[in-house]
Amino acid sequence: MLLNGLYHLLLILSKFSGSFLNIYDKKYPPVVVFVISCNTIKLPFKSHVAMLLHSLIIISVYYIIELSYILEVIMLRTILAITFVTIFLIVSIPxxxxxxxxxxxxxxxxxVIGYKCVAWAFGVVAFISGVKYEVHGLENIPKDKAVLYIGNHQSFFDVILGYHICPAVxxxxxxxxxxxxxxxxxxxxxxxCLFLTRTDPRQDLKLIIKAQEFIKQGISMFVFPEGTRSKTGEMAEFHEASFKLSTKTGCPIVPVCFTNTRAVLEAQQPRIKRAHVIVRFLPSIDPNALEGDNKKRIGLYVHDIIEKQLIEDSKLV
Known part of the structure; x- marks a missing residue:
């Protein structure tokens, strides 16, 4: 807190002296203004070398304080989240x-107990990370059968929030x-959870078949058909093979929209930042009720539904 107070005091002083000389302008980086401002103070410099040393000291102090401020305020969430996950993984072994x-x-x-343990832990991670999330559409999830959740993928926090929010195993x-x-x-x-290789089609096919067996046993599955996280926030095409989990088992598809999760981590990785996130479960889709092109290219059909909703939800964050 002392460093934080000193930082703001020095910054105020730099702004005051800078504005006095009409040099404080948005086009200059704060550190430049700070150094110029401090160098305008009447100090008994006897040479240009002394003035240069003075400037270097000012720059060093500025960045030390700035770094301390970042570690104290911003990186703290990242450190706490990693620490909690590590402690949870160790303590939960028994x-x-x-x-x-x-x-x-x-x-x-x-x-159920195993799932709730992990869901609770991910809820704590979301809390530590300062994620303020809204959940809409839980009533759209069928309660009497397993479903296939299909979500867009922007961030690791899609998994964290999805795990925490989904009501059943x-x-x-x-x-x-x-x-x-x-x-x-x-x-x-x-x-x-099943681990796809993305390089061995035969092995991945076996995993898809195993996932189908899970669904038949009443275990819902969550898939991100883009295959990887979006680096820009824009949705990529959905892999049609992911939807075989639904077409082969007849289970409903529940589209899930994750809005603004990228702002939590990926936008400034490795820093975790507070963000307002919306998670929306859209009405379930019966794969057997689809016709024509929607049935042939079910991935494209679901992709468009999620994309349209993301556009609407992006206006709310």
């Missing part, structure tokens, strides 16, 4: 044994790289 025992007597109870199709993350991979496998 829960695996408890879930194993529960599963011997009641598999459904084991699934849900598995995610994820990247193969997450299978190599210690402790986290155990929780993911326990919660019906």
């Amino acid at each position: 829960i695996w044994g408890i879930l194993f025992i529960v599963g011997l007597f009641n598999k459904h109870a084991k699934d 849900t598995g995610f199709l994820s990247k193969k790289t997450f299978e190599k993350v210690p402790l986290l991979n155990v929780w993911m496998k326990m919660n019906y």
